[in-house]
Amino acid sequence: MTRVLPWLYLAAAFAFIYLPVGVLVLFSFQDGTLPVPPFEGPSLRWYAGVLSDDDLTAALLNSVVVAAGQGAVAVTLGFLAAYGLARHVVPGTVFLRALLIAPLTVSYLIVGLGLLIVVQQVGLGLSLWTAGIGHVVINLPICFAIIYAAMGAQQQSAERAARDLGAGEFDVIRLVTVPMLAPAILASYFLSVTLSWDEFIIAFLLTRFDVTLPVEIWSLLRSGLSPRLNAIGSVVFLVSVTAVVAAEVLIFRRRR
Amino acid sequence: MSARADSRKGWGFAAPALLWTAAFFVVPFVVMAVMSLATLDGRTLIWGLHPDNYLELAEKRYLWRAVLVSVEITLTVTVVSVLLAYPLAWIIAFRVPARWQRLALLLAILPFWTSYVVRSYAWLLVLAREGVVNQTLMTLGLIAEPVTLANTRIATVTGFVHFFVMLLTLTIYANLVQLSPNYRRAAMDLGANAFQTFRHVILPLTLPGIATGAFLTFVLCIGDYITPEILGGNNELTVPQVIMVQLGRRADFPLASALAIVLMGLVTLAYLGVARWLRIDRL
Amino acid sequence: MTANVTVEAVSHRFGAVAALSDIRLEIAAGEYVTLLGPSGCGKTTLLSVLGGFLEPSGGRVLIGGQDMTHVPPTRRPTTTMFQDYALFPHMSLADNVAFGLRMAGVGKRARMSRAGEMLALVGLAEDGAKRPHELSGGQRQRVALARCLAVEPEVLLLDEPLGALDLKLRRNMQDELKSIQRQVGTTFVHVTHDQEEAMAIADRIVVMNAGRIEDEGAPRRIYREPRTLFAAGFMGEINRIPARAVAGRVETPFGPVPAAPPAGRALVACLRPEAVSPAPARFQIGPARVRDAAFFGTYCRAHLVPEAAPDLILVAHLPPDALPEEGAVLTLHADPDSLAVFPEE
Numbered sequence: 001m002t003r004v005l006p007w008l009y010l011a012a013a014f015a016f017i018y019l020p021v022g023v024l025v026l027f028s029f030q031d032g033t034l035p036v037p038p039f040e041g042p043s044l045r046w047y048a049g050v051l052s053d054d055d056l057t058a059a060l061l062n063s064v065v066v067a068a069g070q071g072a073v074a075v076t077l078g079f080l081a082a083y084g085l086a087r088h089v090v091p092g093t094v095f096l097r098a099l100l101i102a103p104l105t106v107s108y109l110i111v112g113l114g115l116l117i118v119v120q121q122v123g124l125g126l127s128l129w130t131a132g133i134g135h136v137v138i139n140l141p142i143c144f145a146i147i148y149a150a151m152g153a154q155q156q157s158a159e160r161a162a163r164d165l166g167a168g169e170f171d172v173i174r175l176v177t178v179p180m181l182a183p184a185i186l187a188s189y190f191l192s193v194t195l196s197w198d199e200f201i202i203a204f205l206l207t208r209f210d211v212t213l214p215v216e217i218w219s220l221l222r223s224g225l226s227p228r229l230n231a232i233g234s235v236v237f238l239v240s241v242t243a244v245v246a247a248e249v250l251i252f253r254r255r256r
Numbered sequence: 257m258s259a260r261a262d263s264r265k266g267w268g269f270a271a272p273a274l275l276w277t278a279a280f281f282v283v284p285f286v287v288m289a290v291m292s293l294a295t296l297d298g299r300t301l302i303w304g305l306h307p308d309n310y311l312e313l314a315e316k317r318y319l320w321r322a323v324l325v326s327v328e329i330t331l332t333v334t335v336v337s338v339l340l341a342y343p344l345a346w347i348i349a350f351r352v353p354a355r356w357q358r359l360a361l362l363l364a365i366l367p368f369w370t371s372y373v374v375r376s377y378a379w380l381l382v383l384a385r386e387g388v389v390n391q392t393l394m395t396l397g398l399i400a401e402p403v404t405l406a407n408t409r410i411a412t413v414t415g416f417v418h419f420f421v422m423l424l425t426l427t428i429y430a431n432l433v434q435l436s437p438n439y440r441r442a443a444m445d446l447g448a449n450a451f452q453t454f455r456h457v458i459l460p461l462t463l464p465g466i467a468t469g470a471f472l473t474f475v476l477c478i479g480d481y482i483t484p485e486i487l488g489g490n491n492e493l494t495v496p497q498v499i500m501v502q503l504g505r506r507a508d509f510p511l512a513s514a515l516a517i518v519l520m521g522l523v524t525l526a527y528l529g530v531a532r533w534l535r536i537d538r539l
Numbered sequence: 540m541t542a543n544v545t546v547e548a549v550s551h552r553f554g555a556v557a558a559l560s561d562i563r564l565e566i567a568a569g570e571y572v573t574l575l576g577p578s579g580c581g582k583t584t585l586l587s588v589l590g591g592f593l594e595p596s597g598g599r600v601l602i603g604g605q606d607m608t609h610v611p612p613t614r615r616p617t618t619t620m621f622q623d624y625a626l627f628p629h630m631s632l633a634d635n636v637a638f639g640l641r642m643a644g645v646g647k648r649a650r651m652s653r654a655g656e657m658l659a660l661v662g663l664a665e666d667g668a669k670r671p672h673e674l675s676g677g678q679r680q681r682v683a684l685a686r687c688l689a690v691e692p693e694v695l696l697l698d699e700p701l702g703a704l705d706l707k708l709r710r711n712m713q714d715e716l717k718s719i720q721r722q723v724g725t726t727f728v729h730v731t732h733d734q735e736e737a738m739a740i741a742d743r744i745v746v747m748n749a750g751r752i753e754d755e756g757a758p759r760r761i762y763r764e765p766r767t768l769f770a771a772g773f774m775g776e777i778n779r780i781p782a783r784a785v786a787g788r789v790e791t792p793f794g795p796v797p798a799a800p801p802a803g804r805a806l807v808a809c810l811r812p813e814a815v816s817p818a819p820a821r822f823q824i825g826p827a828r829v830r831d832a833a834f835f836g837t838y839c840r841a842h843l844v845p846e847a848a849p850d851l852i853l854v855a856h857l858p859p860d861a862l863p864e865e866g867a868v869l870t871l872h873a874d875p876d877s878l879a880v881f882p883e884e
Contacts, residue, residue, distance in 0.1 A: 006347045006351045007347075007351075009343055009347060010344070010347050010351075010352075010360075013340070013344045013364070013421070014363070014364070016418065017367055017418065017421070017422065019382055020367070020375060020379050020381070020382050020418065021367045021378065023378055023381050023382050023387075023388055024370070024377075024378040024381065027381065035381055036381060036387055036388070036391075037387075037391045076272075077272050077273040078273060080269045080270065080272060081269065081272070081273035081274065084266040084267065084268065084269025084270035085266060087266070088265050088266025088269070089262055090263050090266035091263060096274065099277060099278075100270075100273060100274070102277070102281065103277065103281050105475060105523065105527070106475075106479075106520065106523070107475060107476075107478065107479020107496075107519060107523070108479060109480075109496050109499065109516065110288070110479065110516045110519060111281065111284075113499065113503075113513065113516050114281070114284030114287065114516075115284045117284065117288055117291055117509055117513065118283065118284045118287050120509075121287065134280070136280070137277070137280045137281050140273060140276060144273065169265075198369075198371055198372045199372075200372055200373055200481075200482055201480075201481050201496075214371060217371065217373045217374060217377075218373050218482075221486070225380070229374075233370065233371060233374035233377065236371040236374060237369070237371070240369040241366060241369055243369075244362075244369050245362075436625060438621040438622075438623055438625035439627065441592055441612065441619065441621065441625065442619070442621060442625040442627075442686075443638070443642075444613045445590065445591075445612045445613070445615075445617075445618050445619050446638050446639035446642055446686070446687075447643050448638075449613065449642075452642055456638070457627055460627075460629040461627075461629060
């Protein structure tokens with residue numbers, strides 16, 4: 001009994017974890033108008049509708065642009081801050097680190113609400129730019145923390161050796177620090193892209209006419225259950241999973 | 257290089273990130289805090305130091321109920337998620353053969369990457385009146401009539417637990433495998449059975465990791481709008497739902513800000529609760 | 540408490556790799572045995588089999604005459620001292636040492652008093668309330684030892700117990716381990732890759748290589764009369780002199796060796812550096828030119844090129860009173876008993 005019990009638990013846990021995904025994907029092939037049993041089909045009609053929906057493809061494109069752009073900003077700022085605080089003696093480092101990490105401990109809703117209030121008081125308009133700014137606020141701490149943690153003594157020795165051999169600070173960063181930290185930099189970029197790609201509340205509060213994919217899906221959802229949403233969700237899932245598996249294979253496997 | 261020049265360079269590198277955080281996080285936060293003390297006269301905003309919003313919060317039932325509901329749901333979710341995730345992480349770390357562990361872990365957290373909105377929607381399908389759970393139970397003859405699952409607290413908790421079990425499995429697993437296997441061997445060698453090994457050695461050693469994961473769960477759960485909105489319906493509202501109502505229908509930014517500050521307060525309380533085990537650098 | 544250990548034809552495979560092949564070993568009760576060999580030789584695998592952390596693919600392990608092959612570590616009369624000590628960081632030293640007794644259901648007062656005795660035995664009587672992270676490496680090692688001994692095992696298994704310590708501390712701890720073993724009388728099986736440590740501490744050394752036992756016996760015997768070329772080389776520096784079997788005799792460039800040749804035509808005669816001497820002895824190496832020499836305190840270590848075999852460079856430990864000059868020619872001898880002849884590997 002004690003030998004089977006763990007495997008039963010594992011199976012039950014996996015069933016629980018995959019139940020919603022399974023239902024989502026299965027009923028995306030529903031040949032009826034309701035995504036609930038009994039299952040009729042399979043049919044690809046809902047997928048055809050998804051691909052020809054201009055609002056959806058526009059939102060998808062917006063999401064890609066915002067995710068990629070804010071990721072680049074977050075990683076660049078995070079890397080520079082990590083380098084500055086790890087490699088130079090700055091008074092009050094503990095406080096500065098805490099300040100940079102602080103947005104992590106606050107709900108996204110609060111970050112979004114605060115920015116929304118400021119944007120309105122200043123009288124700026126809401127756009128993908130404001131959403132992107134909000135996403136950098138939440139992803140910068142993650143990039144900073146990951147890269148800062150990876151800046152170990154081993155890199156420091158290599159940097160010292162490079163400087164000893166006559167490299168200037170920017171050459172050291174370009175030729176030694178960045179290549180040695182490439183796994184951490186890639187990982188933090190990847191993480192911030194996926195978090196932005198999936199983020200709802202900040203994007204919802206800080207966009208108006210051009211919206212990101214989660215916001216678009218949300219507005220579709222308001223009109224009720226439909227296999228069309230299943231099809232959209234399945235496509236998004238497929239894209240995310242492909243990205244995760246690719247990252248696993250390309251970035252993380254190499255580190256071992 | 258002199259200490260001052262070195263420190264100036266360090267500042268230079270850190271400046272963009274610090275300025276960004278100050279401009280887009282600290283300033284908005286302060287403005288929001290000030291806003292929570294403002295008040296609305298009709299549709300015009302009156303700045304000042306008015307405690308009205310906080311008083312209203314204490315007086316109006318639907319406001320303080322929301323705080324209570326949020327705390328109840330979040331605590332339930334945190335406890336249930338830890339209790340479910342720990343054994344799963346344990347099994348993957350110690351029962352699954354080493355070469356399959358990474359795959360098992362990847363599979364266990366793969367649905368984590370489904371779109372956040374879509375995941376809640378999928379649970380709605382599962383729990384709907386005509387959904388898979390009800391249909392299955394009726395086919396099995398366990399119930400005669402469909403049970404109401406969607407638009408209840410059970411649905412909200414289920415949706416949350418699904419998400420956080422995956423998150424916690426990941427963090428607890430990472431915690432378990434970085435322990436030297438010799439701790440377990442030594443405990444068993446000295447006569448401890450599997451339960452004693454867990455109780456006296458592994459659990460205390462993973463407590464910081466659990467505290468970190470539980471705190472993360474608390475923060476993410478109490479501030480979440482989507483899951484209770486999609487799955488919980490409008491029978492009982494959580495704080496984020498009430499905030500969104502204030503923003504959307506009534507444009508009452510001062511009250512929304514006050515609620516956000518309360519949310520912050522709850523997170524701070526949770527932090528103080530687990531601070532002694534917490535390693536913030538592990539987040 | 541103490542018990543004898545019998546290893547009967549134990550084999551273990553990790554996939555296609557044979558980690559242990561047909562190991563047979565008798566360890567007497569109260570004996571101090573070291574398993575010596577290079578990394579990957581199977582010594583740690585054998586220790587894991589003795590401790591019950593690994594079920595061998597074949598063979599049996601008996602402790603005190605009882606078959607323990609399939610008994611889990613919890614119920615074996617053995618305890619293992621791990622290389623990283625595995626002290627529980629969240630417990631005080633006293634709680635660490637008392638852990639095994641607590642698991643056995645011993646009451647708090649009794650187990651704490653026993654933990655105190657054990658900590659006193661290893662010289663840490665005052666430190667019971669400290670946590671492991673407050674200790675130095677050597678102190679941690681002592682606590683780990685006390686924790687293992689507190690449950691009165693019949694056999695104590697030590698996995699590279701001194702590996703994490705610096706050289707000087709290691710030499711001190713060797714003496715202490717040995718004296719503690721004499722006091723408690725428990726059978727000790729100690730894994731190491733350091734032959735000096737093995738010689739300093741063991742009643743008996745088991746030399747292992749590639750999953751097999753190459754040689755076993757008293758340190759002195761293994762050093763002076765190794766059974767295999769591997770054992771000879773692993774126990775200390777040797778000069779390898781090429782030799783051949785000719786008509787039932789062993790021929791070297793320096794003349795015949797009075798020893799029966801082993802099977803095989805290509806042979807190696809081994810000679811320890813300290814056996815090479817300018818003082819007359821029956822085996823003549825003859826004149827040799829000093830290539831370089833250095834003073835080592837108790838001897839002068841020199842590289843010499845013998846005239847009879849100019850391709851060879853001999854290492855010799857010469858008397859320390861005069862440092863030989865570079866280029867000088869010395870006439871060298873060796874005691875024929877110190878020559879060991881093996882088939883070339």
